[in-house]
Amino acid sequence: MKKHIALFGTTLLLGSLLGGTGVLAEESASNEATPQSATTEVTGELQLSDNGGFNPNPPSGELNEKTDISNSYFGIAYKPKTFNIGNEVKLADTNEEQNVVMQGQTTSEDNNQTFHIAVKDKNRLTNRGWTLNAKLANPIDEKNLGISIKSATVKNSVKRNINNGTDVFDSKHLIEQVKKDNTNIEVTNPENLEITTENVEVMKALQGKFVNGAYDLELPQVELHIPDASKVKAQSLSTNVTWTLTNAAQ
Structure with a gap:
């Protein structure tokens, strides 16, 4: 046993x-994996928005209107309808400057109506370098009198308009620029716009910055500026502001 x-x-x-x-x-x-790695291919293609993307409705629809930009990815999206001083403006009996406010502008909380100009660029590229210029097609009275159209624009105040082109514009549709690098804006504008018979810069896209959107610039308090009212004859105004968009993309 x-x-x-x-x-x-x-x-x-x-x-x-x-x-x-x-x-x-x-x-x-079992601690040694076999195989230790594997891959899955990622394919496909990201394309631009259909038909040039949305053509947004402008702010202050009574003062501004859309262009015939149609399905274009790049162009002037909308602009002021008309700069009208009215028919009862009396020339000042003085040799000082006279400024006549264009009709229709209001800045009350419940009725904010201001002039706007916009450039649409939805190519989603970084080599744009375009510039929007403006000038009077012909002088008001004599050229040497220096009569111009002025607006107290705020430097670097360009916004993006994300309105879908169908809905009525709402103030919340104006948003910040893309700022893809999380720092500087991609579209700039100067302070205090003055439109004469010579081209003047309204806004421009910066080289090397990613551009995507309908870029809107408000033109607050647009006025007819007369440097010396005593030198101006009574007359009917007959000229145009020509907005010109040129692209210097490299």
Whole structure:
């Protein structure tokens, strides 16, 4: 009886040792992944928005109107309808400057109506470099009198208009520029716009900046500026502001 027990104990011990060795070997082998890596290909193509993207409705629809930009990805999106001083403006009986406010402009909380100009560029590129200029087609009275159209524009105040072209414009549709690099704006404008018979910069896209949107510039308090009212004859105004968009993309 004692001999039998001793043999059983030896067999159990040997089996435990062998079994233990097998488990350790299996655990050691499972720690090495085969294969250690795999790849999944990502394919496809991102394209521009359909038909040139949305042509937004302008702010202050009574004063501004859309152009015939249609399905273009790049062009003037909308502009002021007309700059009208009215028919009952009396020339000041003085040799000082006279400024006549264009009709229709209001700045009350419930009725904010101002002139706007916008450039649409939805090519989503960084080499644009375009410039929007403006000038009077012909002088008011004599050229040397320096009569111009002025607006107290705020420097670098260009916004993006994200209106979808169908819904009525809402002030919340004017948002910040893309600022893809999270720092500087991509479209600039000067302070205090003055339109004469010579081209003047209204806004421009900066080289090397990602451009995407309909870029809107408000023209607050547009006025006819007469430097010396005593030198101006009574007359009916007959000229146009010509807005010209040129692209210097490289």
